[in-house]
Structure formats: structure tokens, C-alpha cells
Amino acid sequence: MKITVLGSTGRTGLPFVDRALAAGHDAVALARSPEKLGDRRDHERLTVVAGDATDPATVEEAVAGADAVVSLLGHADGAPDDLLTVAGDHVVAAMRDHGVERYVTLAGAGVRSDRDPGRSLGGRAVGAGLKLFAGDLLEDSREHVDRVVDTDLDWTVVRPPRLTEGPYTGDWEAGYLRMGMGDAISRADLAAFVLTCVEGDEWVRELPMVTGR
Numbered sequence: 001m002k003i004t005v006l007g008s009t010g011r012t013g014l015p016f017v018d019r020a021l022a023a024g025h026d027a028v029a030l031a032r033s034p035e036k037l038g039d040r041r042d043h044e045r046l047t048v049v050a051g052d053a054t055d056p057a058t059v060e061e062a063v064a065g066a067d068a069v070v071s072l073l074g075h076a077d078g079a080p081d082d083l084l085t086v087a088g089d090h091v092v093a094a095m096r097d098h099g100v101e102r103y104v105t106l107a108g109a110g111v112r113s114d115r116d117p118g119r120s121l122g123g124r125a126v127g128a129g130l131k132l133f134a135g136d137l138l139e140d141s142r143e144h145v146d147r148v149v150d151t152d153l154d155w156t157v158v159r160p161p162r163l164t165e166g167p168y169t170g171d172w173e174a175g176y177l178r179m180g181m182g183d184a185i186s187r188a189d190l191a192a193f194v195l196t197c198v199e200g201d202e203w204v205r206e207l208p209m210v211t212g213r
């Protein structure tokens, strides 16, 4: 499979690229700082498209010819508050133009689905804290998700709780979960779960939460 990755140089993006290449896929890394890919740039199955995810021409170049697109973008320093919405719109447009159907993207667990069970007290506290301290970013995530689920693409929105730098364990729980204050998943496990989403069809047109056990 040829997988285009936005956010390829991020803390989830790098392990995702490694895992996708190790699994035998071709990867196209859209990167505004390609040097962060390090030696991966020499990999025969990795193509780098240098540029910004808010630039439609860059996104189109990265998406053309792909079998699937994965967005692991995050509001890194200097990123606009509406990064996910703007980049997501460019991805959807490019996917339509080039007949690419599979799109897996990330949102925080603060983005709700009407299939979610009621929130625990801790979950409600985390939600209130996110709204208070990262309201604009949460709004961007929600808007991005609203627009993606409204498309006829084969989308998946993965909703992790707090991300950690822990190791890969392969031991996670996914679904419409009742998240609590202590829920977390390592970026290494998140990257692996996202790849299973891309490779299979279990979570097509679904918004799974995923947390470490």
C-alpha cells in the first residue's frame, strides 16, 4: 500500500512511518522540516514531499497516487489554530480529485461521538480542562472531524486520550469507551493502532477511542 503521511515528523508521525515501512508499505512523508526524518530519507520506499500542510498544492502532490492518507498533524509551535481544519479540507479535496478513498485522521478524546457512553467524573473534568486551556485547538479538532465525517470517503477518526512517550506494547483497547482521568496511550502504540486501521476495514466510518491497558 502507498500511504501518505501528514505530520510525519511528529512524535506519533515518526513511529508511524517506521512501522509502515517495516510492514512493507510505501510511504509519502509530507514534511515542512524534512531533516527531522533523518536516515529515513534514504529509505527506498519513502518519498518526501517538502512543504506545509496548509498549502493545497503541497498536499495535492503528496496525496496524488496514494492508496490511503493518514493525518497525524498536531498544533506544533507556530501552527495556526485552524491547522487541522484547513489541512483536512485540502486533503479531502485532493483525495476526491485523485480518487483516493481511505483517510485516517486523529482527534483528541475531547471530540465526542453520539455513540460514546456517558463520561466518568474524571472524563468530564478532563473535558472541562481541555475547553478552558485549549479551547481553540479543541474547536479546530471538532470542526475537522465534523467536515471529515460529512464526506463519502472511507474515513476513520482515531481518538486517543493523553499521549505518552512509553514503549510499544501492542496492548490497547479500542471502541466507544468511557474514558477516565488516568487513561493514556503511548505514541508508539497509537502509531501501531493507526496502521491497523489503515490496513483493515474494521473502523471504516467510525470514531474509535484507543487507550493503553
Ligand SMILES: NC(=O)c1ccc[n+]([C@@H]2O[C@H](COP(=O)([O-])OP(=O)(O)OC[C@H]3O[C@@H](n4cnc5c(N)ncnc54)[C@H](OP(=O)(O)O)[C@@H]3O)[C@@H](O)[C@H]2O)c1
Residues within 6 Å of the ligand: 006, 007, 008, 009, 010, 011, 012, 013, 030, 031, 032, 033, 036, 051, 052, 053, 054, 072, 073, 074, 075, 076, 077, 079, 083, 106, 107, 108, 109, 160, 161, 162, 163, 164, 187
Ligand atoms: N498530546 C496529547 O496528549 C494528545 C492527546 C490526544 C490527541 N492528541 C493529538 O495527537 C496528534 C499528534 O500528536 P503528536 O504529539 O504526535 O504531535 P507533534 O509531535 O506535535 O507533531 C505534530 C506534527 O504536525 C506537523 N505540523 C504542524 N504544523 C504543520 C504544518 N503547517 N505543515 C506540515 N506539518 C505540520 C509537525 O511538523 P514539524 O515537525 O515541522 O513541527 C509534526 O510533524 C495531535 O493532533 C494532537 O492534537 C494529542
